[in-house]
Amino acid sequence: xxxxxxxxxxxxAGLAGGVLIGLAAxxxxxxxxxxxxxxxxxxxxxxxxxxxxERSSAWAFVIGLPVGALVIGxxxxxxxxxxxxPLVLAIAGLVVGxxxxxxxxxxxxxxxxxxSRFSARSIVATLTFMATGFATVAAMNALGLMVLQ
Numbered sequence: 300x301x302x303x304x305x306x307x308x309x310x311x312a313g314l315a316g317g318v319l320i321g322l323a324a325x326x327x328x329x330x331x332x333x334x335x336x337x338x339x340x341x342x343x344x345x346x347x348x349x350x351x352x353e354r355s356s357a358w359a360f361v362i363g364l365p366v367g368a369l370v371i372g373x374x375x376x377x378x379x380x381x382x383x384x385p386l387v388l389a390i391a392g393l394v395v396g397x398x399x400x401x402x403x404x405x406x407x408x409x410x411x412x413x414x415s416r417f418s419a420r421s422i423v424a425t426l427t428f429m430a431t432g433f434a435t436v437a438a439m440n441a442l443g444l445m446v447l448q
Contacts, residue, residue, distance in 0.1 A: 320411055323335060324411050324415075331352065334408055334412045335407060336407055336409075336412065337408070338396075338407075339405075339408060340360050340361060341361055343357040344358045398431070402424045408421075409425050409428070410424075410425045413425070
């Protein structure tokens with residue numbers, strides 16, 4: 300199944316992924332009483348956050364993210380992926396980290412968990428993330444860095 304104007308889109312895979320993310324966030328909230336914010340969990344794993352889940356659980360969560368993607372990739376016959384240069388990735392990661400710190404959370408915490416709880420702060424944060432992403436892509440395309448083709 301494809302979407303008109305988006306030949307590379309995989310809406311059913313996106314829907315399945317969204318359902319799984321929502322299910323995982325609900326399990327964590329109902330089972331552990333915690334918001335599934337990846338940045339907070341990663342900070343906890345790295346010893347940068349003093350509150351939240353146990354550090355060993357945080358490490359299990361952080362390690363499980365790429366391992367889960369690897370398992371799905373192997374089960375489905377591989378995933379096509381392309382990445383920018385390591386320098387661009389490092390800069391992007393730094394900018395996202397600073398934004399996450401300034402916004403007191405990341406897209407998973409605010410966008411998935413916060414918005415589902417109708418948190419005004421999370422709605423504002425998510426709109427800010429999206430607007431910043433749109434502006435970044437437009438600026439990179441204007442500079443000839445070809446983020447989207």
